[in-house]
Amino acid sequence: MVTVHIPVLLHECINYLITDKSGVYVDCTLGTGGHFSEIARNTDKDAVLIGFDADPQAIEYCKQNLNIKQKTIYVNSNFEFLRKFCFRNGFPKVNGILMDLGMSSFALDNPERGIAFSKNGPLDMRFSPEIKMSAADFINNAEFESLRKVIWEYGEEKNSVRISNAIIKAREIKRISTTIELADVIKKITPSRFHNKTLSRVFQAIRIHINQELDILEDTLQQTLDTLSVGSRLVIITYHSLEDRIVKKFIKRETTSCLCPPEFPICTCNHVAKFKKLSKKIILPSKEEIKTNSRARSAKLRVVELIT
Numbered sequence: 204m205v206t207v208h209i210p211v212l213l214h215e216c217i218n219y220l221i222t223d224k225s226g227v228y229v230d231c232t233l234g235t236g237g238h239f240s241e242i243a244r245n246t247d248k249d250a251v252l253i254g255f256d257a258d259p260q261a262i263e264y265c266k267q268n269l270n271i272k273q274k275t276i277y278v279n280s281n282f283e284f285l286r287k288f289c290f291r292n293g294f295p296k297v298n299g300i301l302m303d304l305g306m307s308s309f310a311l312d313n314p315e316r317g318i319a320f321s322k323n324g325p326l327d328m329r330f331s332p333e334i335k336m337s338a339a340d341f342i343n344n345a346e347f348e349s350l351r352k353v354i355w356e357y358g359e360e361k362n363s364v365r366i367s368n369a370i371i372k373a374r375e376i377k378r379i380s381t382t383i384e385l386a387d388v389i390k391k392i393t394p395s396r397f398h399n400k401t402l403s404r405v406f407q408a409i410r411i412h413i414n415q416e417l418d419i420l421e422d423t424l425q426q427t428l429d430t431l432s433v434g435s436r437l438v439i440i441t442y443h444s445l446e447d448r449i450v451k452k453f454i455k456r457e458t459t460s461c462l463c464p465p466e467f468p469i470c471t472c473n474h475v476a477k478f479k480k481l482s483k484k485i486i487l488p489s490k491e492e493i494k495t496n497s498r499a500r501s502a503k504l505r506v507v508e509l510i511t
């Protein structure tokens with residue numbers, strides 16, 4: 204039984220994304236195609252829909268289950284190839300890009316993917332089988348400093364030193380191969396009231412590291428500037444503070460016309476704003492949406508439009 208992902212902020216995303224019903228739209232994070240299908244329902248037959256997912260199982264699910272009338276291109280690849288793919292395949296400029304970051308429930312709820320600490324499975328965490336290093340490879344081979352840095356920087360976990368030491372001690376006795384084995388190592392040195400928070404942070408940190416999520420996000424955001432046509436929109440949902448910080452910083456920079464220090468009498472940077480914000484405030488899910496879909500609780504939606 205597979206879990207179909209419930210799309211977050213669905214109508215808000217689609218209302219902002221679609222500016223031309225016959226346009227070319229890229230969903231960088233297809234998942235089980237909740238947003239993608241809604242883009243299809245809200246565009247005309249001559250629109251073109253491109254869906255990226257690094258996860259071959261997500262692509263296969265969409266191919267088998269979505270019934271889309273438009274020309275549809277499924278791309279089983281990391282979205283870091285966004286610009287290259289669009290350019291090489293005859294879509295140098297597109298009419299909208301959607302990014303709904305992170306993992307889908309489809310992958311999270313599958314114990315075989317080894318992502319969730321609550322489900323026993325092989326310690327894997329890779330978005331795609333093409334990624335060489337699994338979470339188990341990292342946990343069992345990384346040096347102390349590398350473990351500590353990942354847990355601290357990507358998990359913002361203040362007990363990164365204790366946790367890294369505990370991992371190293373445990374793996375000297377036996378390889379840590381499953382999600383539950385890793386969770387047990389962490390639980391042993393963590394007060395029970397902090398179990399869930401600590402495990403969430405450490406598992407998130409390892410997943411971000413294995414999939415290089417933050418570097419790829421930064422790079423791909425930059426690519427959207429070359430890939431969108433003027434008047435089209437980037438719609439992006441983040442789920443944790445690290446990715447949100449990157450998106451916020453990118454949007455701040457690209458909606459600002461001069462980046463010179465305030466004390467400079469005249470502008471020397473010649474930076475021009477490429478985007479304008481479409482909503483002053485971050486768009487958050489309603490209480491009703493969070494009630495029916497707990498994954499929505501940490502979602503933050505930002506939307507910008509290319510102006511030059």
Ligand SMILES: C[S@@+](CC[C@H](N)C(=O)[O-])C[C@H]1O[C@@H](n2cnc3c(N)ncnc32)[C@H](O)[C@@H]1O
Binds near residue numbers: 236238256280419
């Ligand atoms: C939150 S889910 C998207 C759910 C989707 N909007 C839906 O309605 O079903 C994120 C998806 O993006 C994929 N993904 C995350 N980062 C990716 C990346 N850098 N490149 C390609 N796919 C990525 C994941 O494999 C996952 O399927």
